[in-house]
Amino acid sequence: MQKIFLAAGTTLLLIATGCNKSLLETTPNDRYQESTYWNTPDAAAAGLVGCYSVLRNDGLYGGKGSNNATALWDETLSPNAWNYSNSHSFDAVAMGQHNASTGGIVTGRWGDSYGGIGRCNTFLAKIDEVPGMEAADITRMKGEAYFLRALYYFTLATYYGDAPLILTPPDEKKDSDLPRTPRKDVIAQVLSDLESAISGLPPKATEPGRASKGAALALKARVLLYEASPLMNNGVNDPAKWKAAADAAKAVITDANVFGYKLYRDYRAMFLPQNENNSEVIFDVQYIFPLQGNSFDLICRQYNTNAPLQDLVDAYLMKNGLPRTAPGSGYDPAKQWTNRDPRMHATLTFPGDKYMGKVVANNRFSFTGYGMKKFSIYDTAAPPKAVESLVGGQSETNFIVLRYADILLMYAEAQNEAAGPDATVYTALDSIRSRAGMPLITPGLTQAQMRDVIRLERRIELAGEGLYYNDIRRWKTAETVMNTDIYNYKRERQATRSFDPKRDYWWPIPTGERDLNPNLEQNPFY
Template sequence: MKIYKLILSALLLSGCSDYLDVNPTDRFTEATFWKTEEHANAGLTATYSSLMTVFGGNITATFDAITPNFYSYDNQAGAGNIARGIHDAANTGIINNRWGAAYQGIGRANSVIARVPDIVMDETRKKPVIAEAQFLRAFFYFSLWSVYGGVPLITDPPVKEQGDLPRNTAEEIETQMLTDLDAAAAALPATVTAANKGRVSKATALALKARILLYGGKWAAAAEASKAVIDLKSNALFPDYRGLFMPENEGNTEVILDVQYKQPEFTHSNDIQFDQFNSFAPTQNLIDEYGLTDGKSIKDSPLYDPAKPFENRDPRLKNTIIYIGSQFKGKPVVAATYPQTGYGLKKGTTYKDAEASPAGKVDNISDLNVVLIRYAEVLLTYAEAQNEAAGPDASVYAAVNQVRKRAGMPDFPAGLTQAAMRERLRHERRIEFVGEGLYYFDLKRWETADVELNKEVTNYLGKVVDNRSFNPERDYLWPLPTTALQTNPNLDQNPNYNR
């Protein structure tokens, strides 16, 4: 069921106990809601809707704009502030917005988990509803844990007193996420039907579990969780890298979780932001990381010709990036088309190379779903975790080479050491997931952010367009938002940030 089938009454539930002794006739309250299966579905749908504000729209691209992958000249959501190291608890949009949006989703999930068990309905439907809410609660906590570290752990429906809770440790948040995901995986179906498109499955819960374990450096457990997804055989790589992100292929076999959109109710503006506004401009730093079709880098491959720099390149380059001399929207690309760096972001738009924008298309309106978890991530998570746990065995090669084969790239060479495989896998993740918001977190968990996030970024002419700064004594975590600190005196700020 698409999440745009939003039952607005569920969104009115704030959990504020001050109003439970009155029963207005024009809206639901906690006293009159949570009575029927329809209410259960409405509450769950409202919980899904919070994915839009926490993970939807251009948010994944925003995280890439903190890295050398993209340059955000207009400081989208404060990404430029973070990239330049001038962010603080008050001046950066995503730092402030993520906190409130995630806790809104957590509050909704908590209400579903607490209230639905008492509703009289078919148990075969009740259990998945609760399990889906458990997954969503874990995912919203992941959005906090991955940037702030420890945060207040709330597992009950919203009440005012929760606004004064102190922070729990990052370890306690991790434990709760994994507990929720284990419970969800046990109750969710291996796959979802067409009628339930957009909802989570067992594979979704296990894939997020694998990501959390990978981020925590728990290699054997991360390999086990990702292998469990592989063994389900519920997902597979989509054969066309560009096609898997196009509207006609939404919900394809590779997609494990996405944010659902539908015109006219729920839309975003990625088409115009990625293309005409050039708000997320790929950098020359990123372009130089795409290898050649012989599997070698531009420094080492005899196939690389500086006079024809886009020939014989990893096909993911042309399927991700708009570059000078290529065709996009039915016309040739020239330097002035993308003035920030000379490059545009194709991935995440609905436009095609050889076709002009369709008649009647409103460029600032798109309902392309935003992919959050896909099967390629599961394969590369398994490869990295297994390499760290046991070395580059045959299963590591098998997993990563599936991803490379789909991309049109050769297999990794046999006989790599663990360290050599590690470096290649890290590079593979960067190229495979451009614009999907994973590279920033990879750099932090690899503890290479103090190097990679301190680099200047350049345009196609080699001119520096942005100076970056990352303080390893501070910037591995974000500051807690000023708004949260002002309303809750029991919150402690992260180290080396002002309150």
């Protein structure tokens, strides 16, 4: 595992605070001083690492603190999984019980996004002043900061809609009473930042975990895909927007060899620590024990707060490519986990399966009966004793934010909406299905039929990666699939979820933020 820049950046931060040139030095050496910090290339490098480090905050992808797995818990906002203990208020959102005072992820995602934006703004304002910097390094480092600022602002726009647009270093007096900027203007800035990143970044990352030109193009594709979707267009289909999204994804596919991207050979192995930074990974959040660990393994094997639901299991096709309810599928209710899409076995564990060297008992994973394997080291084999005894905060599997299979799926969706299911749509989907060991897509589908195929393929291929919640929001299907009972493996009802289409497509602005700034207008019905 290569996690060089994370560890190096931590060392640089220590150096920046610990150096003392003279016993008579009067500048405090136990804290940062804005006036003296940006004086060396090492300080600039550490400042950029600080822009990345916010990604691991609890409001974004998590990892700071025991028993935290925010990146995994995003899955529990959807019909795929359940956070039964309401960790970080994820279950409150999934149950439709959240409000502006809920706290947890609703508050944390807003605050941590702005924390990252503030660091990026400061870096971009200061980097040109740093003595001794090479021009090429400044260009590249600015590109990374633009990418990160775009990612943070896209997060705000995705969950909250309108949000104050701030492009200068934090200034309490100037920023404290800003109103929310219209979402379309925030997205325009996101796309502008991504263009700056694309022009300044090398095709491949200089170190694992850093942004690259390929990553900026991939994030641009995701942004444009979301902007073309029904939620952002009041249900109106705009082929021009879909074409823009398809073109953005195609730009990544066309230069995939230049960027070094291709589907990794093994779907399950792609998410194991020994295969991090593989050919499919476009951008990920880096973890390294003991500096910055996460609790992914602990959450997956023990707490089950990322408990897969029967609804997800039922969605997996049979290995012959047919839905389980289709005539001739071969589905046997008494053997419901047999002869299914191999990605189910690579993603989940279930009663009777072998997990951590033992047969899974019916009560091994309480509440739903299912456990999540993805982003965990645990599988069929018994783990070594040293690994088995891991406690919270000791895991270091990276979380993949963007990967090449998602780009292929983005292209297939956007191209189908823009022009119908042409040969390129089939090619993109069939490459993913072939890697999974599944039959190719049936030829001759209509646009509507292909839409259903693509949406299911996204759900299955990306299960456990926290993307399905935003998919059902942008498709405006959440009001259907989230207003339902949720079931365990015995098909016993566990709880009832509620989704109010008048308000729940957007999250509320946290009460604490509006107490500080009354000019922040609240989203409707909160």
